[in-house]
Amino acid sequence: MRTATLCYLRRNVSKTFRRWLVVKRMLWIRSQVNGMPPLTGGAAITIMKTINLSAAPRKEFPCVKCGLCCQLVHLATETRFLDRGDGVCRHFDVESNGCLIYEDRPDICRVDRQYDLHYFQNYSWDEFVAANLEGCQRIVEHMQP
Incomplete structure (x- = not known):
């Protein structure tokens, strides 16, 4: 029932x-x-x-699925538990450049979930996305030789 x-x-x-x-x-x-x-x-x-129940649906986070954030999990305290020993997430698939447990990934790996849990009172969704995209840019710069 x-x-x-x-x-x-x-x-x-x-x-x-x-x-x-x-x-x-x-x-x-x-x-x-x-x-x-x-x-x-x-x-x-x-x-x-x-929790704004009548909020208009927000745009999805514009992830380009480069996989770079999954290759630096050792740098943040919140993601160290995912480290397989070399700084790369234990669920990261090098061949597909994606997550092996994408549908069941931890909340820390979900930008929208982190916003809902911790940041919605301090930032608009667009501000939060902009801050995360800036973080993505820093990761790209860090990974470049």
Whole structure:
């Protein structure tokens, strides 16, 4: 029954309502993990308003899939756990220049997820993309002989 309900929701419910359901579920899970009662009333509404449910769809991050960021995972504390020992991500495929676990890659490897988790209150999506593209340019310059 639950699977049928989720399939129905995915097909027939607006994106805004689906986002609201995800946020509500996320708040419930957070309360269970922390051993606290679920947020209700004003606290839950405040958090849901913080996450802009009616935001227009944003453009996708313009990654050129050069794979250079995957070859320097040893440089950042947040990505060192991916290092196979030579600075290259253990999931990086040299032949295809891509990720072997792309669909299941960690949040740190997802620009849009990092924005949603840590930066949406401080930057617009366009500002965040510009900052990341600047980082990409620095990586390209670092890799050039």
